[in-house]
Amino acid sequence: MPDTGTTTETTTDWKSAWESTIMPTYGTPAIELVSGSGSRVTDSDGRGYIDLLAGIAVNALGHAHPAIVEAVSTQIATLGHTSNIFAHPQVIALAGKLRDLISPDAHVFFSNSGGEANEAAFKTARLTGKRRILAADHGFHGRTMGSLAMTGQPGKRAPFEPMPAGVEFYPYGDLDALRALVEQNPTDTAAIIMESVQGETGVIPAPPGFLAGVRALCDEFGVLMIVDEVQAGMGRTGQWFGYQADGVLPDVITLAKGLGGGLPIGACVAATPAGKLLAAGQHGTTFGGNPVSCAAGNAVIDTILADGILDNVQTQGEYIRTELEALDTVTEVRGRGLMLGVVLKEPHPGFVAEAMDAGLLLNQPADDVIRLVPPLNITDTDVREAVQILKELLK
Template sequence: MPDNRTNDWKTAWEAAVMPTYGTPAIELVSGKGSRVTDSEGREYIDLLAGIAVNALGHAHPAVVRAVSEQIATLGHTSNIFAHPQVIALANKLRGLISPDAHVFFSNSGAEANEAAFKTARLTGRSRILAAEHGFHGRTMGSLAMTGQPGKRAPFEPMPAGVEFYPYGDLDALRELILVAPDDTAAVILESVQGETGVVPAPDGFLTGVRELCDEFGVLMIVDEVQAGMGRTGRWFGYQVEDVLPDVVTLAKGLGGGLPIGACVAATPAGQLLSAGQHGSTFGGNPVSCAAGNAVIDTVIAENILDNVNRQGEYLRTALGDLDAVDHVRGRGLMLGVVLREPRPGFTARALEAGLLLNQPAEDVLRLVPPLNITDTDVREAVAVLKELLK
């Protein structure tokens, strides 16, 4: 028999919200740690974390305290004025990336990549080389750099000047640069392609891209929107190799659930955008920056990167041994469980069994739980997955 409460919220959603996401399967009303509860009182283990956003899980005391104190003190200033939280967060990011970096704050990863796009164009060159199958956002500039034709096609013509190379292929990238080396402004890539199905850069690729960019005077832009902020067991996914990008873009886990993005430009690239050339009314909002400061401080204070590596290794081993699983790829708590055969609709079955996860492809499960997920929740989730994958 249909549940009237379910019908009520679904009807209200469909009447009021644009159909860009379809109608959700459940309505979430509360969360604590790595667990969430829906409007019918059912509890779930959250292996999705708002698509790698809730770095510290739900209702973490440090984030709650930071944003509560800030909203009661100063909620918004615009960028006409400074405030302590934005300065503190910018300096924390400089400490994690480069002491010479400069930071532009936005509201999302797509906006951070827009800032990177504009930074590249200020080199005086026009070509931007992006990876096939990559994903950088849904705004027109970030979508133009997204190497998934199906996402771009409905909105063409895209902003001009973006060309695509095969992810992981240094020879192909060199050949593409050589088409017009004096007009190539930047190479953009993800250290781990998330939306494609959690595909890490092959060994040596990041170093090779850095060397190519140095050789031809091209900016290296690394999109760390999903892989950054500890998700891979390091602060940033590119740190698996000894490279420093010219530009790093962030969002998702940076705010621990609040909307914030950042374009961090190390090297001279940080001086390219000048006064009046870019801006964001809400970028660097005091409340979002307070959340970002709380996230970074907590990850350090609670040694959360150790937990990321430990739980990630357990998931990789426990799930990789299953007959239904071909292999598990990714790093830390950014994992793609590659199945031996397609399992369409698996997320619905997982939901019924009390797990939140998603499928970037019918034969790939993406697991991006909170970075501080507990042993208990990981082991219970694995037990459920084992039953579902039998």
């Protein structure tokens, strides 16, 4: 690990400072991280951890990757911010790279987060002139009011109701139920939105063929297909985007998290003529497409391509799956690539703390599911050490 320097701050000091200055939306964290390199991080007490959470699928190239460090350092010393009144090379280059990965017809709106990207998708759908948006039960699309309205978790919506109107929910993966819902009012159905892999619910991939069925349904009724790739996109599943598993092209794709490799950026990408729906003055954001964040995004894409990182995602993901599914305490390992949910035979709500004590960072979207979303370039050494620790804990 790199030298973290010396600190006289105690755990009590930083926790007291956190609680006295920061809104309690996250609770008080268990540890304070001060440095990282690759897939390893160090806390303010000098303890090291293998990071299997990666900022919740954000640090695609791990911590302090040289390509990102160089890109953002050079950019901040050159041009830090312009707003969208002016163009700059980094945003044009990143939009071009996304177009190359998605569709030659793609148009991009850059935001600062996944929630904002989904907010742009929500507004895009409304500009079709139709009002209904169909979203999946248990899905998660963000915490802004529009993205929250499409989040299929009533407990998250309830404190902030009334939500923006017009959103109805369908069972994720149930094509027959979705068709029945569309047919209730097909002429006023603007869009169907889903995640290719539901992340916050417990890493649940869409059943094989479901996305292809949704694509056909949307084509039949003239409905926009929106796929939220905020967590599953940017190589997380071993392909650039989760929807590619079904060989489809959505009308709108939302991205964030891994796109910036740790820098805040989101994108709403319209891969079809839907990209022309939002007209001048109808949407915007001061920081969207910021030069420094876009420089990071360009470095992420270039590095994934140059270093063959998608192959590493598939190799390491398969190793983790094979090793953990062999355990008697594990029912299955869901997901693809390095977006994995380890389903336990019995609920174990204290596992995150136990793993942290053993030197691993991960989380639990449910008491019986452990989520593993490490950096995409995690090494053989780190994967094997982490798996060995997990196996000991899960025994």
